[in-house]
Amino acid sequence: MTAQIIDGKAFAATIRDKVAGHVARLKADHDIVPGLAVVLVGEDPASQVYVRSKGKQTVEVGMQSFEHKLDVNTSEANLLALVERLNGDPAVHGILVQLPLPKHLDEDLVINAIDPAKDVDGFHISNVGLLSTGQKSMVPCTPLGCLMMLRDFHGSLSGMDAVVIGRSNIVGKPMAQLLLGDSCTVTIAHSRTRDIADVVRRADIVVAAVGRPEMVPGDWIKPGATVIDVGINRIDAPEKGEGKTRLVGDVDFASASRVAGAITPVPGGVGPMTIACLLANTVTACCRANGLDEPEGLTA
């Protein structure tokens, strides 16, 4: 069997089209332009690439983009002062502080300083609590994108066995909450899970989010299962030439795609959906801030 490829890049383009439509309507009917502020501390090259990509796509769908770049040695007080300023800025509906932060900055402190209504990453403890109790919240972009692809492919997820590999606050835990919300039977597996191959082999849905290149082999996958690969790992690719690299997921695509029913590729799977959902969350936050009906099909 050869798995169907779930094209996240194409799906993300349809999400951006919907977002652009809502943005145009907000402008025409209410003279409102949604704004997204992205804060980058330091000069990590990969982070710079993502931030540039976010800014470009924000503008492409008609929203305002505010980029704030701070020196790698910036103080916590300085960063918190910026967050406060953005919290109070009515042109800013969404705030994203790019993670990871340099070691001397307390990520939890900074994230929880963001106004939860502007927390388009969904990382603030208020949003985490709201999501886990099934209340309206801002939902983390990567898990939201995964959920959208799963719903699109399967329709209802009710009663399916889902295994999430990885227990991070940014992907694993919120992913599990969303799958539970859609009535899956959810297992979270991680580095200490016993007989992990057998645990994963039970799953109708596998979401791999560990950040270890190609750690999930095809023989962990139940024939016909749907595999969502969240990992984006840059590895050496000497076969492409001296010093070259390539992107791979947390799943061994070659072997898994021979067993799975459907699978997301890397690149072109979850990554583009993450950014599309960031734009979707910004429109949602803007509508809520203005007491307007929020866009349908762009929230969990």
Ligand SMILES: Nc1nc(=O)c2c([nH]1)NC[C@@H]1CN(c3ccc(C(=O)N[C@@H](CCC(=O)O)C(=O)O)cc3)C=[N+]21
């Ligand atoms: N507060 C915060 N929120 C984030 O959402 C966040 C973050 N910090 N820190 C860094 C990670 C990483 N991230 C990616 C988003 C899109 C792609 C993406 O579009 N990737 C392309 C490939 C890009 C390439 O070629 O390098 C793809 O998978 O097809 C990748 C990575 C968001 N992050």
Ligand SMILES: [Mg+2]
């Ligand atoms: Mg830190």
